[in-house]
Amino acid sequence: MPKEIIVDPDLMRQKATLAFAEIPVNAYATPFAEERARRGDAALREILRHMLIIRAFESMLASFKATGSYAGISFNYKGPAHLSIGQEGAAVGAALALKPEDHIFGSHRSHGEFIAKGLSTIAQLDEPALNAIMAEHQDGGLLRSVQQHIGGEGKALAENFLLFGLLAEIFMRANGFNGGMGGSMHAFFPPFGAFPNNAIVGGSAGIATGAALRKKLSGSGGITVANSGDGSTGCGPVWEAMNFAAMAQLDTLWGDKKGGLPVLFFFNNNFYAMGGQTIGETMGWDRLSRIGAAINPASMHAETVNGTNPLAVADAVARKRALLLEGKGPALLDVECYRISGHSTTDTNVYRSREEMQLWEAHDPIVLFERALLDEGVLTEDSLAAMRDTVAAQIKAITSAAVDPAAAPIVDVRADPTLIGRLMFSNAEIPVPETPAPLLAAPETSARIRQNAKKARFGLSESGEKLSAMRAITLRDGLFESVLHHMVNDPSLIAYGEECREWGGAFGVYRGLSDILPYDRLFNSPISEAAIVATAVGHALEGGRSLVELMYGDFIGRAGDEIFNQMAKWQSMSAGALKVPVVLRCSIGSKYGAQHSQDWSALVAHIPGLKVLYPATPYDAKGLLASALSSEDPVVFFESQRLYDVVEQFRTEGVPTDYYRIPMGEPDIKRVGSDVTILTIGPSLYSAIAAAEQLETHHGLSAEIIDARSLVPFNYDTVLESVKKTGRILLVSEASERGSFAMTLSANIARFAFGDLKAAPRVLGSPNWIVPGAEMETTYFPQVEDILDVVTGEFFPEKRSNRRGVRDWNDLDLARRAL
Amino acid sequence: MDIPLLMPQLGNETTEAELTEWLKAVGDAVTEGEQILVVTTTKLSMEIEAPASGTIKEIVVPEGDLAEIGATLAIISTE
Numbered sequence: 001m002p003k004e005i006i007v008d009p010d011l012m013r014q015k016a017t018l019a020f021a022e023i024p025v026n027a028y029a030t031p032f033a034e035e036r037a038r039r040g041d042a043a044l045r046e047i048l049r050h051m052l053i054i055r056a057f058e059s060m061l062a063s064f065k066a067t068g069s070y071a072g073i074s075f076n077y078k079g080p081a082h083l084s085i086g087q088e089g090a091a092v093g094a095a096l097a098l099k100p101e102d103h104i105f106g107s108h109r110s111h112g113e114f115i116a117k118g119l120s121t122i123a124q125l126d127e128p129a130l131n132a133i134m135a136e137h138q139d140g141g142l143l144r145s146v147q148q149h150i151g152g153e154g155k156a157l158a159e160n161f162l163l164f165g166l167l168a169e170i171f172m173r174a175n176g177f178n179g180g181m182g183g184s185m186h187a188f189f190p191p192f193g194a195f196p197n198n199a200i201v202g203g204s205a206g207i208a209t210g211a212a213l214r215k216k217l218s219g220s221g222g223i224t225v226a227n228s229g230d231g232s233t234g235c236g237p238v239w240e241a242m243n244f245a246a247m248a249q250l251d252t253l254w255g256d257k258k259g260g261l262p263v264l265f266f267f268n269n270n271f272y273a274m275g276g277q278t279i280g281e282t283m284g285w286d287r288l289s290r291i292g293a294a295i296n297p298a299s300m301h302a303e304t305v306n307g308t309n310p311l312a313v314a315d316a317v318a319r320k321r322a323l324l325l326e327g328k329g330p331a332l333l334d335v336e337c338y339r340i341s342g343h344s345t346t347d348t349n350v351y352r353s354r355e356e357m358q359l360w361e362a363h364d365p366i367v368l369f370e371r372a373l374l375d376e377g378v379l380t381e382d383s384l385a386a387m388r389d390t391v392a393a394q395i396k397a398i399t400s401a402a403v404d405p406a407a408a409p410i411v412d413v414r415a416d417p418t419l420i421g422r423l424m425f426s427n428a429e430i431p432v433p434e435t436p437a438p439l440l441a442a443p444e445t446s447a448r449i450r451q452n453a454k455k456a457r458f459g460l461s462e463s464g465e466k467l468s469a470m471r472a473i474t475l476r477d478g479l480f481e482s483v484l485h486h487m488v489n490d491p492s493l494i495a496y497g498e499e500c501r502e503w504g505g506a507f508g509v510y511r512g513l514s515d516i517l518p519y520d521r522l523f524n525s526p527i528s529e530a531a532i533v534a535t536a537v538g539h540a541l542e543g544g545r546s547l548v549e550l551m552y553g554d555f556i557g558r559a560g561d562e563i564f565n566q567m568a569k570w571q572s573m574s575a576g577a578l579k580v581p582v583v584l585r586c587s588i589g590s591k592y593g594a595q596h597s598q599d600w601s602a603l604v605a606h607i608p609g610l611k612v613l614y615p616a617t618p619y620d621a622k623g624l625l626a627s628a629l630s631s632e633d634p635v636v637f638f639e640s641q642r643l644y645d646v647v648e649q650f651r652t653e654g655v656p657t658d659y660y661r662i663p664m665g666e667p668d669i670k671r672v673g674s675d676v677t678i679l680t681i682g683p684s685l686y687s688a689i690a691a692a693e694q695l696e697t698h699h700g701l702s703a704e705i706i707d708a709r710s711l712v713p714f715n716y717d718t719v720l721e722s723v724k725k726t727g728r729i730l731l732v733s734e735a736s737e738r739g740s741f742a743m744t745l746s747a748n749i750a751r752f753a754f755g756d757l758k759a760a761p762r763v764l765g766s767p768n769w770i771v772p773g774a775e776m777e778t779t780y781f782p783q784v785e786d787i788l789d790v791v792t793g794e795f796f797p798e799k800r801s802n803r804r805g806v807r808d809w810n811d812l813d814l815a816r817r818a819l
Numbered sequence: 820m821d822i823p824l825l826m827p828q829l830g831n832e833t834t835e836a837e838l839t840e841w842l843k844a845v846g847d848a849v850t851e852g853e854q855i856l857v858v859t860t861t862k863l864s865m866e867i868e869a870p871a872s873g874t875i876k877e878i879v880v881p882e883g884d885l886a887e888i889g890a891t892l893a894i895i896s897t898e
Contacts, residue, residue, distance in 0.1 A: 447839040447859055454883070469861040470835050470885050476861060508862035645861055 002253055002502070021299035023289045028305065028312035032376060035311050041378045047096065047310050048373060049387055050119045051088035051366050054112040056395040057163065058083040058341065061111075061170070065345035071396045075403040079170065080184050084112035086340030089365030090268050093313025094225065094335075095120035097321060098193070101222030103211060103542070105204035106197035108185040109268070109339075111166070113227050114194045118162040121192040122155055130158045133191040142168075142175045149407035150397050163398045164408075165189060173408035179575025180411040181423060186573050195224075195541065196570060196578070200561055201273075202232030205241035205265065206534020207566060212245065212263035212329070213535060214542035217494070217520055223262040223324045224538075230288055230334075231273020237561065240531035241265075245330035246296040249523060257520040259327025264320050265300070267332070268307070270339035275351035289334035300332040307337030308365040338363060423572045424609050426579060428632040432659060433490035439516045443488060448512025452477050457654030459618070459647025469645035473655045475615075476644040478622030479509050483547065485659045486629045487517055490545065493629070496525045497532055497549030497585075506551045507587055507644055529555050533562035536582045540634075541570060546582045547629065553586035553600050553638060567634045568609030579632045583625075588682065588734075590642045591777065594770035599682065599735035604636045605711045605744070611664055612711040614638040616685040618648040618655045620709050623662030630661060640683045640734075665713030669722070673704035676791055677722040681708045681733035681742060684782060688732055691787035699792055699799045711741050719745075720753050727758035728795045734781045737765035764790055767807075768819050779806045822871040824893040826886045829860050835887045836860045838880050847875050849895060856892065873897035 036044060062085070063070040064077040084091065087109075095116035098104070106113050122130060134143040134157075142165050146152070152160045169176025169187040176182070177189045185199035195211065198204045208226035215222060232238045245261045269278070269288050276282040285291055292302025301323055305316045313335055320331040338360040342349060349357070361367075373379040379387075401407040413419050443449050452473065459472040469476075486493050495513075497505065501524045504511030513522055525532050529550055536546035550556060556563060563584065570578045589596040605612045611633055615621040621639070628635040648655050650670050670685060671692055678688045685707045692703035704722050708714065723729050729749055731742040746761040764782045772780055786805035793800050829836055840857040849855055854866040855875070876896040880886045 447857070447864060450883075451837055451839070451859060468835060470837060474861060504863070511863060 002249075005252060020293040021297065021301070023287075023292060023299055023302045023304070025287060025289070025304040026306050027303060028309065028315050030311070030315060032372060036376065036378065044373060044378050045387070046123065047092055048366070048369050048379070049391065050092045050095070050116055051310065051369065052388060052391045053119065053163070053394070054088045054091060054115050055085060055366055056391050057115060057167075058085050058111060060395055060399055062341060062345060070399060071392075073396075073399055073403055077171065079172065080108075081345050082109040082185065082343065083341040083345075084109050084268075084339070086360070086364065087268055087270060087307065087337040088112055089310045089369070090307035090313055090335045090337045091116040093307070093310030094266060094317045096310060096314040097317035098225070099222060100124050100193055101220065102225065102321070103190070103193050103195045103208075103215075103222065104225040104227055105195045105208040105211065105538075106188075106227045107201065107204060107229055107232070107268070108197065108199045109229065110197040110227060111170075111184070111187070114166060114187055114189075114197065115163065117194045118189065118192045119159065122158045122162065127154050130155070134158065134161050137189075137191065138175060142177075145175050145401070145407050149401040149404065160394070160398060162189070162192065163394070164401055167398055167402040168408040171402050171408060172411060173402065174411045175408055178573060178577065179423070181420070181575045182573050188574070190577070196574070198566075200565055202228050202235035202238040203534075203561065203566060204228055205232065205238040206244070206531050206562065207538035207541065209241045209245045209261060209263050209330075209531070210535030210538025210540075210546070211542035212261040212538075213494075214539045214544040215262055216259065217257065218492070218543065220543075223264055223321055223329075224542075225264045225266050227266050227268060229273065230267055230269040230271060230278040230283075231276065233267065233278070233283060233285065233288060233291055234273065237530035237534060240526070240528035241534060242295050242300065242330060242332070243526055244528055244531040244535055246300065247526065249519065254519045257518070260324070260329035262324035263330045264317070264324060265330060265332045266317075267334050269334050269336045271336070272339060272343070272351065274343045275347075277351065287334065289332065292332040295330075298328070300330055301328070302332040302334065304334040304336060307335035308363045308368055310365065310369065337365070340364065420572070423576055425611070425633045426571060426576060428579075429627065429630040429661075430632065432630075433486055433493075435489060435491060437488055437491035437521065438518065439488065440518055441516050443484065443516050446512040446515045448480070449484070452481070457648070457657065458652060459649050466649065467647055469647065472647040473618050474645050474647055475618045475621045475639070476507070476509050478618035478655055479625050479639065480512070482622050482625040482629060482659070483510065484513070485626070486547075487513065487521060491521075492543070493545040493547060494521050494539065495547040495549075496523045498525060498527055498551050500524055500549060505549055507641060509585075509639075509644070529558035530562050533559040533582075533584060534566055536584070537562065537566045537570065537580060540580050540582045541578055545629070547585070548582065549585045551587065552596050553588045554595050554598050556586065556600050556603060563604060563610070563636070564607045568607045571633060572609055580634045581632050582634045583628045583631070583637055584635070585637045585639060587639045587641050590640070591774035593773040597771040597777075599638075599733065599766075601638055601681065601711055602735055602739055602741040602744070605741045609634070610712065611635045612638070613664060613709065614682045614711060615709050616640070616643055616680070616682055616707055617650055618646065619651045620662060620668065620707070622655055623660050624664065624709065626659060627661040627664050631664070635664075638682065642683050646686075662709075665710045665715050667706050667708050667710070667715065667718045669704065669718065670707045671703065671705035673702035673726070675702045675726055675728070676795055677704045677706060677719065677726045677729040678787065679706045679708060679719055679729060679731045679745065681711070681731075681735070684732040684734060687782060687784050688787060690784045691791070694784065694788060695791060699796070701791065701796060701799065703791070708745070714745070716748065716752055719749060720756075723749065723753040724756045727756055729753075729757070729761045730764060730787065730790055730795070731761065732764045732782050732787060735765050736768045737763055738768045740765050759795055762790055762794060768814070820897045821876060822873065822895045822897060823891040824856070824867070824870060824895060826858065826888050826890045826892055827867065828888055829858070829865070830862075833860045833888065835885050837885050838882055838892065839864060841878060841882050843875050845875050845878055849873065849875060869895060871895055871897050
């Protein structure tokens with residue numbers, strides 16, 4: 001909502017017809033002789049050799065899957081094999097036009113793209129650079145295996161390193177490129193410009209877009225390529241990514257950072273999404289490139305390209321790359337290439353006719369290119385046969401080594417049972433940021449900062465009265481102060497989400513930041529939760545740090561894959577080679593009913609690979625957000641909308657003005673007691689504190705209140721010590737009880753503190769039905785009365801009084817009734 | 820005639836707001852609807868318009884102070 005861009009009704013009411021930038025189809029017409037003169041015969045032969053390597057590599061995997069052996073080597077390969085036989089022209093053609101600094105992100109069918117990009121990078125880098133890359137990876141471990149078991153000199157050694165590292169990864173061996181944690185669908189090696197392939201269809205679109213954003217902002221040069229298939233054009237997140245990449249503000253508002261994102265959406269269009277035929281059956285686009293016209297006035301510079309001709313693909317990619325580097329991105333290529341092999345090795349081609357497959361045999365990119373080279377005299381039959389033999393020998397040597405545990409050791413989880421677990425998090429933090437970032441204005445000129453400076457740091461007056469949110473630092477202010485420190489002192493950090501700029505986020509956490517931060521550090525995103533999270537992940541994988549916001553936690557579903565499979569996984573699936581410093585802030589709502597008030601913390605806590613925080617006080621919010629923003633691991637940070645205006649009531653020294661961090665994972669005793677422990681998550685802290693006061697006054701019971709603050713990680717020591725003293729524990733959270741994180745805590749406490757417990761741990765959450773609207777909310781979220789009912793009714797029956805809360809029901813009966 | 824400029828209701832949970840910036844000073848001429856003051860709550864900043872045309876006769880609440888909803892912030896003289 002920038003005020004400088006007026007939506008002019010006179011302009012909007014004018015009669016007009018929309019025109020679309022034309023989208024060429026098969027425009028490539030460069031004579032072969034011209035290509036030959038420009039590239040030289042040796043380069044043309046290399047194109048063929050690279051395609052042959054991919055074909056031989058994929059055929060080897062096909063042979064293992066079909067027969068259990070290849071070239072006399074027996075091996076039971078258990079993993080997936082989504083082969084790209086027939087698509088070699090697209091992969092090699094694209095790589096031919098890419099530079100080492102260009103980064104590709106792939107799909108589940110990306111062996112060919114990976115090999116092509118790697119071979120292209122090897123061809124372009126000099127030997128010292130290649131040797132340095134190989135010596136650095138795994139401290140030279142993979143290189144030593146290659147030297148010892150396969151051999152090779154110079155660039156031949158680097159090629160063996162590439163192919164062996166990939167195959168060892170596909171076989172999930174310890175010295176595979178990703179330590180065996182990625183496998184066939186997730187093999188990658190960033191030093192050669194091959195970033196994560198993705199088993200989720202279209203998953204790379206948003207990630208490559210975020211990586212392009214980082215490239216643009218860091219000035220590191222080059223472009224990113226989002227490789228995916230035609231089927232991914234049916235995926236919402238792909239559309240979200242394309243739109244995000246084409247946001248008008250990149251040209252209209254980004255000042256000296258003006259210009260589109262350098263991302264190429266490269267669709268390997270093999271006409272089939274597994275068994276659904278995209279042309280004529282499952283999609284409406286007729287030709288895939290048409291979708292570019294839906295995105296922006298430039299139609300994303302889209303073209304349909306003959307993917308069976310690597311020279312046509314290289315020509316198109318080179319032209320798009322030049323546009324992207326001029327700041328005219330994003331671009332789209334529809335690269336038509338027929339998949340000769342099945343979707344996977346269980347594919348029996350029931351969805352396509354034999355006639356169609358025979359028609360395409362004449363369009364096999366290798367057959368076509370071989371013929372061209374032979375016809376033009378670039379290659380002789382003898383030299384072709386020799387090339388084929390060399391490639392076959394190379395793949396056989398690689399394969400022999402990859403199946404040999406001496407060369408490619410298995411990942412021995414039995415010998416080291418938590419081996420994979422230790423890869424989940426780096427547990428690393430950056431130092432306190434202190435690199436001044438360029439600002440629009442000095443922070444002290446911001447009204448928000450001047451206002452905060454006048455506020456009391458502690459929220460209670462001398463007489464114990466609570467100060468208003470205008471007079472004391474609130475939880476919202478605490479969050480703001482940590483964000484401000486990181487944004488002002490760490491230029492690699494960017495923040496965005498819906499309404500994040502002028503509005504300051506829907507709940508004003510960032511209010512005032514738009515006065516001091518330029519657009520390229522803080523901007524309004526489209527309402528595209530999937531793209532918000534996916535681009536944050538890509539920005540982080542490319543070396544940036546990302547702070548993004550989902551307006552409501554209820555919108556996590558809109559970014560499900562991006563949070564659960566992308567943000568959570570790349571640290572571990574890269575065996576720690578990649579870091580994902582993303583903080584995802586999610587507010588948890590109130591008053592707005594069933595789709596705007598849900599505590600879904602258990603959903604993200606359930607997913608391995610995410611740290612999950614939920615502070616409830618200004619002091620904790622400021623310190624934990626500072627830790628989250630410093631974390632090299634991804635963090636989901638929950639904030640209760642009901643708590644944004646709370647002032648600090650626990651720490652009498654108040655909220656420090658200076659920067660500080662609170663370690664993640666440490667629950668905090670907010671009130672000391674001896675008869676019962678009440679462990680709270682989020683806003684339930686305040687109900688528990690009020691209940692504790694009544695228990696003390698009216699029942700003579702002393703309650704110890706512990707605020708979880710952090711769900712993942714969680715140090716049980718504080719809670720177990722408390723239970724040792726009290727023997728009773730009640731866990732209170734606003735999430736609906738079934739499957740809630742309080743249930744997880746409860747189960748573990750029952751186990752770890754069994755000997756100390758005088759009663760079973762009790763969870764008091766919200767019921768397993770929809771969150772009602774504002775008027776009925778107190779019947780839903782646990783109230784002070786509900787806590788009193790449980791403590792006096794169940795833990796201390798001698799103190800029982802008439803039920804005060806609304807929870808007059810039988811939990812066993814409700815469970816039977818699906819409630 | 821003297822017209823008071825009052826702190827408006829700024830959402831049903833806000834009880835007071837800060838006067839962040841006076842855009843006019845005593846003696847300045849103002850036109851009805853002209854933005855003359857920026858106020859800030861915990862969540863947002865907003866510009867307050869002059870309720871009538873005239874001259875700022877008195878600024879009751881100075882910049883930087885808090886004022887409750889309904890409080891008189893300034894007096895505009897329409898003479």
